[in-house]
Amino acid sequence: MANRLSLILICIISLSEFYYAQEIPKDTVQKFSYSTIQEFWSQMNDIFNDPNFSNAEWGVVIQSLETGEYFYKRNEDKLFIPASNLKLFTTSAGLILLGSDYRFKTNVYMNGIVDGSVLKGDLVIQGRGDPSISSRFYDGNMLKVYNDWADSLVNDGIDEITGNIIGDDNAFDEVGLGAGWAWDYESNWFAAPSSAISFNDNCVDLVVTVNKKTHQPEISVYPDTKYVIIINKVSTVPKDSATSIDAYRELGTNVITVFGTIRDNSDSVKTYVTVNNPTQFAMVALKDVLRKKGIVIDGYPIDINDMTTNLDYSKMKILFTQDSPPLKEIVKVINKSSQNLYAEQLLKTIGLETKGYGSVENGVSAEDKVFREMGINPESLNIVDGSGLSRLDLVTPKQIVSLLSYMYKNKNFIPFFNSLPIAGVDGTLGDRMQNTKAQGKIRAKPGFLEGVRSLSGYAFTGDNEPIAFSIIVNNFNVPVKLAENIQDLVCLRLANFKRK
Numbered sequence: 001m002a003n004r005l006s007l008i009l010i011c012i013i014s015l016s017e018f019y020y021a022q023e024i025p026k027d028t029v030q031k032f033s034y035s036t037i038q039e040f041w042s043q044m045n046d047i048f049n050d051p052n053f054s055n056a057e058w059g060v061v062i063q064s065l066e067t068g069e070y071f072y073k074r075n076e077d078k079l080f081i082p083a084s085n086l087k088l089f090t091t092s093a094g095l096i097l098l099g100s101d102y103r104f105k106t107n108v109y110m111n112g113i114v115d116g117s118v119l120k121g122d123l124v125i126q127g128r129g130d131p132s133i134s135s136r137f138y139d140g141n142m143l144k145v146y147n148d149w150a151d152s153l154v155n156d157g158i159d160e161i162t163g164n165i166i167g168d169d170n171a172f173d174e175v176g177l178g179a180g181w182a183w184d185y186e187s188n189w190f191a192a193p194s195s196a197i198s199f200n201d202n203c204v205d206l207v208v209t210v211n212k213k214t215h216q217p218e219i220s221v222y223p224d225t226k227y228v229i230i231i232n233k234v235s236t237v238p239k240d241s242a243t244s245i246d247a248y249r250e251l252g253t254n255v256i257t258v259f260g261t262i263r264d265n266s267d268s269v270k271t272y273v274t275v276n277n278p279t280q281f282a283m284v285a286l287k288d289v290l291r292k293k294g295i296v297i298d299g300y301p302i303d304i305n306d307m308t309t310n311l312d313y314s315k316m317k318i319l320f321t322q323d324s325p326p327l328k329e330i331v332k333v334i335n336k337s338s339q340n341l342y343a344e345q346l347l348k349t350i351g352l353e354t355k356g357y358g359s360v361e362n363g364v365s366a367e368d369k370v371f372r373e374m375g376i377n378p379e380s381l382n383i384v385d386g387s388g389l390s391r392l393d394l395v396t397p398k399q400i401v402s403l404l405s406y407m408y409k410n411k412n413f414i415p416f417f418n419s420l421p422i423a424g425v426d427g428t429l430g431d432r433m434q435n436t437k438a439q440g441k442i443r444a445k446p447g448f449l450e451g452v453r454s455l456s457g458y459a460f461t462g463d464n465e466p467i468a469f470s471i472i473v474n475n476f477n478v479p480v481k482l483a484e485n486i487q488d489l490v491c492l493r494l495a496n497f498k499r500k
Contacts, residue, residue, distance in 0.1 A: 083447030086388030104130035124161035128198030164299035178385030336427030347386030
């Protein structure tokens with residue numbers, strides 16, 4: 001009965017921080033700021049027995065990184081769909097196998113000779129998985145890298161290329177989408193196909209506006225390209241109506257239908273849609289940039305897989321190499337922003353650098369050695385992609401905490417820790433646990449799929465004791481906010497916890 005009373009009071013204190021300033025005597029708060037592990041365990045049982053989740057299943061492990069003591073365990077060895085918590089496996093293995101200062105490289109070759117100001121031959125772009133050729137690292141300028149390449153060619157005196165602009169993506173396999181990804185995800189930015197050559201996250205940006213004169217909706221495409229065909233089915237609605245824009249790309253094509261409504265007085269609305277064949281898309285965009293810089297292109301932008309002859313790099317001259325930002329910055333995009341394409345690119349690059357070829361199978365095989373060092377038996381989990389977008393991924397909460405504990409002692413801990421969202425501050429935890437004692441004291445990776453909500457990472461108690469935790473729920477059919485509230489409540493309880 002005493003434990004139940006403690007839980008009720010603690011929950012009142014916690015929930016008051018979330019929702020409203022409830023008047024609670026200071027001596028009551030102080031009295032229940034201290035507790036034992038046994039009391040904490042009992043409180044967790046009551047929290048996770050919430051009847052809203054009677055048909056669902058929770059998997060939880062909470063462990064002290066100082067003493068190894070378990071604060072709580074529940075279904076710790078059962079397999080769960082982790083959603084984006086799988087990115088913890090990809091990024092930790094990437095940092096260990098490749099190093100925090102690893103940089104993706106893209107090589108630019110000329111296959112021919114320079115005669116005066118004319119490159120008689122092809123310009124060849126050899127990709128090796130760099131996901132960062134976009135606006136993310138270049139002050140919002142998606143064409144910054146391509147403009148730099150064009151400037152380099154102009155500075156070398158080249159103003160014409162008689163051949164083609166060839167994208168060589170053979171460092172990776174041709175399987176762009178992950179096993180078990182839902183077919184209806186394919187148009188969405190979070191399901192962009194992987195490719196050894198990637199540009200603008202393998203998406204086009206679509207901006208919908210209302211023409212002030214005609215009051216008709218207009219759609220602009222960035223980059224400005226004819227690679228995609230836009231079908232405008234957006235309607236203008238009165239100023240007191242709702243704006244709702246969506247887009248769909250027909251499978252296997254680059255025909256994009258934009259539909260929905262936009263208010264007559266609405267600001268512009270931006271959305272993103274994936275492209276089919278990212279390599280050719282990248283070459284089309286590069287050709288457009290070169291032409292705008294005054295370089296005449298006689299040939300075509302093509303994917304190497306459309307060629308009838310093989311390339312011989314021993315007979316080519318490398319013009320320059322594009323280096324990505326270091327991996328410690330790339331993993332921030334993966335974990336803080338939960339960027340799936342970056343995770344898929346990293347997994348295949350692990351395979352490329354360790355096995356000589358970029359595939360999910362090679363990447364996962366290389367990761368197995370790391371997982372064994374973490375105390376995880378690779379045969380007891382199932383990984384089919386790098387991002388966790390697949391419902392075929394299966395891991396246990398205990399495996400996640402083993403990973404977190406291992407990384408806590410690893411030399412790559414700082415870049416790994418810095419990549420995680422901070423509760424109430426940034427990333428995909430920026431709007432959770434704000435203005436509570438958990439703000440800034442929780443560094444964790446959320447994950448979400450239909451019927452799945454996960455949260456795993458590090459917490460610091462009221463005594464500043466470091467904690468590794470994993471909280472996963474599968475198979476629920478109530479609003480996701482209820483699952484988040486339980487996870488947040490546990491984090492808040494940890495942030496307030498002080499040993500007697």
